[in-house]
Amino acid sequence: MVQIFSGDIAHVVADPFTHGDALQIIENGAFAVDEQGTILALDKRDRVTRRYPDAVETRFDGWVLPGMIDGHIHFPQTFATAAHGTHLLDWLERSVFPAEAAYADEDFARSAAETFVDQLLRSGTTTALVFGSQFPGATRALFQVAAEKGLRIISGLTLMDQGAPDALLHTVPQAEKLSRTLIEEVEKEPKLHYALTPRFALSCTAEMMTLCGELARAYDGLYIQTHINENGEEIEATAAAFPEAANYLDVYDRFGLLGSRTVLAHNIHTCDAQLKRLGETGTAVCHCPASNFYLGSGIFSLKRHRHHGVPVLVGTDIGAGTNFGVLEELGSVYKAQQMQRLSLNAAQLLYLGTLAGAEALQMADRIGNFAVGKQADFVVIDTAEDPGLRLRLGFCHNPEDALFTQLNLVRPHHVRATAVAGRLHQPRGHGAV
Ligand SMILES: [Zn+2]
Structure with missing residues (x-):
């Protein structure tokens, strides 16, 4: 059975310290995952659902980032x-x-x-x-x-x-x-x-x-x-x-x-x-x-x-x-580098928490982003129950700004779900939309 997970997707596809276009954001995006948890397709949601009409979809009202x-x-x-x-x-x-x-x-x-x-x-x-x-x-x-x-x-x-x-x-x-x-x-x-x-x-x-x-x-x-x-x-x-x-x-x-x-x-x-x-x-x-x-x-x-x-x-x-969690730690990464006049952007912060880790651990062939063929390890951030943060995000100028702000302000209670190889953990029992 193929599963589809959808939401606003962000991941890095290269080292953003050397590649200016490493950050990929797909608003209203989705990826399809096979029974082994391997990613089969990544695209806009309507394209993925059309390609896999019989798949079971889990739709998230929030951001989906690599684990x-x-x-x-x-x-x-x-x-x-x-x-x-x-x-x-x-x-x-x-x-x-x-x-x-x-x-x-x-x-x-x-x-x-x-x-x-x-x-x-x-x-x-x-x-x-x-x-x-x-x-x-x-x-x-x-x-x-x-x-x-x-x-x-x-x-x-x-x-x-x-x-x-x-x-x-x-x-x-x-x-x-x-x-x-x-x-x-x-x-x-x-x-x-x-x-x-x-x-x-x-x-x-x-x-x-x-x-x-x-x-x-x-x-x-x-x-x-x-x-x-x-x-x-x-x-x-x-x-x-x-x-x-x-x-x-x-x-x-x-x-x-x-x-x-x-x-x-x-x-x-x-x-x-x-x-x-x-x-x-x-x-x-x-x-x-x-x-x-x-x-x-x-x-x-x-x-x-x-x-x-x-x-x-x-x-x-x-x-x-x-x-x-590393997700919350990224705010401290940002501040530690700011103290030395290195101002990290959203892509660099996300990279350090995800793909850089996969590369350093010799696991980038399996995890670190949503490239087709990798395992579907991901985290879902949902700010619906935090009106203050949701309001703040409304003042962001574009999705990259919103990602940056979230990487500094997100806390474990904003994590709606986590998945390893497509196996979903929803610790607070929240259902997806
Ligand atoms: Zn130690």
Whole structure:
């Protein structure tokens, strides 16, 4: 059975930093989707309905955008959002490690996974690169719930063998055994992917990072995620712990952890040598502005990363971040770049939340926009029940202006529906028009 989804459609078809015509808006548009969730056609609604007269149509009174892609979020910090900490290392110790230890309880972890996945879908996110729990039962529960609810995730066991309470640490042999088991389980599910997840250089010995490099080489298609250059004290401590490394990035480079399937969160306090090496290796960097503001970490330079050809995607970094969804995070992306006199337009903001994420995660053949042949992952924004915002949008001069304003003002309660591969989630039970 073919399904049709219709509404005001907006997506980017190329990189808008280099292509002025990358944004495509189709007012009163539609796309047709087959049973596998693959897009068959994208056009004005009347053309699509004429081409597929027997299709079942779901018509939305609102904007339909590609599903948002979150490049950095922590599952075991779901309930640690907006906890107090003066800066990164203090916050980790006082607020985050105790919250993460609660995931040892498998019943709690299962219900936390339900909350986490529901909240992502409710916020308009359809794909997420997630730091899993240190506890294998909890990370397995996250994969299971994501598979049941149809969310695309890339995740893995958070690995640490020093610098945290004992309950959160693994020995290197334990880490190897648990990682191999989970990798083999996850490989069976098409929408799930495994990411080796050493927390950051300070929480891993050289032996733990050597293991991550070995596992990355042993299995095809694994991702690697970790943190870098977030905070001055963290950077100084890392330099002291790895005196042989030329800089923070070089710590990971020495263990073979860079490449086109690696995502490093933050990279605020960086230098040209590190940016150059990121570009050469195709290593992606995840920009998490709300987290950077919250912890007072600093301001990320998108311009410098783009200059060196570094793939950049956006992440919420829950629980240091304060937005659960990338859709809401885009307003913080805009402000962080405004502070540096880079004024992003609607196409660039939308790109950073969607196609840029797909490209950085090597998934642009499947997701990121509504090109025919891709999977129908989308979010529907409906402002009908927000008279103030609806009135504001009435003062926009054209659809592109309206999109820009929405990308700055939209909140999770404006998300009417989310879909992954054409499977619709309508969290508040609203029917389509
Ligand atoms: Zn993080």
